[in-house]
Amino acid sequence: MDISPEKLADAYRLMKTIREFEERMRSEYQQGKLPGFIHIYRNQEAIAVAACLDMTNEDYIASTHRGHGHCIAKGCEIEAMLLELACKEDGLCNGKGGSMHIADMSKGMLGANAIVGGGPPIAAGAALTAKTLGNGAVSMAFIGDGASDQGTVAESLNLAVVLQLPMIFMYENNRYAEFTKSPKPDGRIAERAGAFGMPAEVVDGSDFFAMYDACQRAIMRGREGGGPTAIEAVCNRYYGHFEGDAQAYRNQAELDAERAVSDPLPRFLADPRAAALTEEKIAEINAAILEEIDRGFEVTYAAADPTPDKLYTDVYIHYEGRLQ
Amino acid sequence: MKMSIREAINQTLHQEMERDERVIVLGEDVASDQGGVYGITDGLPAKFGLHRVIDTPITESAIVGAAGGAALTGLRPVAELMFVDFLGVCLDQILNQIAKFRYMFGGQARTPVVIRTMIGAGTGTGPQHSQILYPLLAAIPGIKVVTPANAADAKGLLTTAIRDDDPVIFCEHKALYMDECEVPEGEYLLPFGQARTAVEGSDITIVGMSRTAVIAEEAATQLAQKGISAEVIDLRTLSPLDEGSVLESLTKTGRLVVVDESNPFCSMASEIAGLAVERGFDTLDAPVKRVTSPHTPVPATPCLEANYVPSVERVMAAIEETLSY
Incomplete structure (x- = not known):
């Protein structure tokens, strides 16, 4: 597996950005400064970053309710994201989407999705566009282990195989569907996807390099007309389903043990393939990230809420009827 | 020229696919030899190829959702939901996805998708193939709902629907398919919101x-x-x-x-x-x-x-x- 020094630094920067961004968000949320529901991605950062590292803005992703990491990995601007998560006028979605519906069309980010299993049919459609136009783009659906049981996911797997779509089913098996521990053994999800007739593999989702290797192959297969691929990235959900979930349903000792082994960041840095990343470079990246996040929050808290008339805008592009 | 609603819809699909190569048709049996249950898509596969006239499995959520995703990314799909009753298995993709893209993404999204669907009773097809359901659809902000009653209107409204940048549900009453009337030749558009x-x-x-x-x-x-x-x-x-x-x-x-x-x-x-x-x-x-x-x-x-x-x-x-x- 080849990774250029620039990509290596990008990979670290993106994973670290997701981590710092969300930890700061969590703290602000706990102080009541952010509205709505937020779902934290911690310890799954290697998946999103490995998945999107070789994508361009012409490639598509459809995300989930736990989508901040996907956004950052796909290149969404931190400040515009924060403005959206705080539901401000200048947010990516003018404050009308918030955390669970954040999207950035200019980056090929087709939306977080508050409907579990809602994204894969949309990603299949984006893959159909790529196939129809023959432009070599790929489309990826992020799918949780909970969503893997939705009919929409099965329908999308099947359609992707039947139409040989350039699509990647990126399962993030964090072993918890909301408050319920997955009864499926690791690997069952990939097995199921594979049964539809596509290459499917199980990868350690905390291992950036293993993930990147699998994603490169899947993306290349899609670009070259080889059809869909499924990857089951096995990981652990660090926090609750949503921020504020006390997780009374989880065994603390088990959780501590999982947390200790599933952090992708130290693992990445300890890997010999990351040796090119010097301590100095890391410190520089870390400082820039914190600065960007600080600045983002500063701008966000000073930003305006949408004006009342925005309730009625962007329902349609053009509509000859009444909205009120 | 006098023609039936069935023929008018078929002609419109031919004309619009000819005019704009981003228009694709997808659904169950649409590329079959007889052009679907009522022959609506007859002749399209031979003329435009199977990459633009796409037969799908029986998979309404994926048909409708993929049509929405394809629209969001630059195509102008005309998806067929064979009977409107099948909304029951794909409503999420209309209600929570397609209808809301533009609003919840703050005006970034453009979703020029048409979902053609058969409505109505009168052919003895019973509880799950005969419903109307358009009030349910018309109640959803973000989509438009079209219900032509004759062949000329079917042509004018379908042309407008395919060229519209918002999602449109185009409701075809199965008991009217064979009704004939004079239909304007060539390009014919009718504005929405005009009775x-x-x-x-x-x-x-x-x-x-x-x-x-x-x-x-x-x-x-x-x-x-x-x-x-x-x-x-x-x-x-x-x-x-x-x-x-x-x-x-x-x-x-x-x-x-x-x-x-x-x-x-x-x-x-x-x-x-x-x-x-x-x-x-x-x-x-x-x-x-x-x-x-x-x-x-x-x-x-x-x-x-x-x-x-x-x-x-x-x-x-x-x-x-x-x-x-």
Whole structure:
């Protein structure tokens, strides 16, 4: 597996950005400064970053309710994201989407999705566009282990195989569907996807390099007309389903043990393939990230809420009827 | 040229696929030799190829969702939801996804998708293949709902739907497919939100849509023989709704009967009646009457189905009641 020094630094920067961004968000949320529901991605950062590292803005992703990491990995601007998560006028979605519906069309980010299993049919459609136009783009659906049981996911797997779509089913098996521990053994999800007739593999989702290797192959297969691929990235959900979930349903000792082994960041840095990343470079990246996040929050808290008339805008592009 | 609704839709698909290569058609059996159940997509695969006329598995969530995703990323898909009853298995992709993209993404999204679907009773196909359901769709902000009653309107409205940048549900009444009328040659567009005055009159307004517009016209013909002048308004599009034409007609007639094949609760008939009462109260000389299907599923047996759909007789009875108020 080849990774250029620039990509290596990008990979670290993106994973670290997701981590710092969300930890700061969590703290602000706990102080009541952010509205709505937020779902934290911690310890799954290697998946999103490995998945999107070789994508361009012409490639598509459809995300989930736990989508901040996907956004950052796909290149969404931190400040515009924060403005959206705080539901401000200048947010990516003018404050009308918030955390669970954040999207950035200019980056090929087709939306977080508050409907579990809602994204894969949309990603299949984006893959159909790529196939129809023959432009070599790929489309990826992020799918949780909970969503893997939705009919929409099965329908999308099947359609992707039947139409040989350039699509990647990126399962993030964090072993918890909301408050319920997955009864499926690791690997069952990939097995199921594979049964539809596509290459499917199980990868350690905390291992950036293993993930990147699998994603490169899947993306290349899609670009070259080889059809869909499924990857089951096995990981652990660090926090609750949503921020504020006390997780009374989880065994603390088990959780501590999982947390200790599933952090992708130290693992990445300890890997010999990351040796090119010097301590100095890391410190520089870390400082820039914190600065960007600080600045983002500063701008966000000073930003305006949408004006009342925005309730009625962007329902349609053009509509000859009444909205009120 | 005289043609049926079925032929008009087929011709429109040919014309629009010819005009814009981003237009694709996808759905169950659309690329089959007979062009689907009613031959609507006949001839498309041979002319435009299987990469643009895409047969899918029986997988409505994936058909509708993929059409939405393809629209979001630059194509102009015309998806077929074979019967509107199948909304039951794919509603999320319409209700929570396609309809909301533009709003929840703050105006970034453009979703030029058309979902063609068959509606209506009268062919003995029973509870799961005969429903109307357009009021349910018209109640969803973010999508447009179109209900042509004749071949010319089917052509004009479908052309507009395919070129529209918002999502459109195009409802085809299966009992009307073979109805013929004169259809303009070549390119023909009709604006959304403009009802058609099918018959001009001054004694009473009858509002219909899709097949009930045809029923309303039949009633108007019978009324004319009795010396009663009825005005028939065919709504043509339910969202956007041309409220002005209804209210304006009421200023002439003062009496309103709405004919709607929907189940009665939260029907289009209720919507139009509400409109008349709320915004046309001063013009009304009699209570508004609604003629709808009953609050029951559609029975399969033709003898009961005949009583399910609004008939000309029921419309005539409602009109007589209104006129004698």
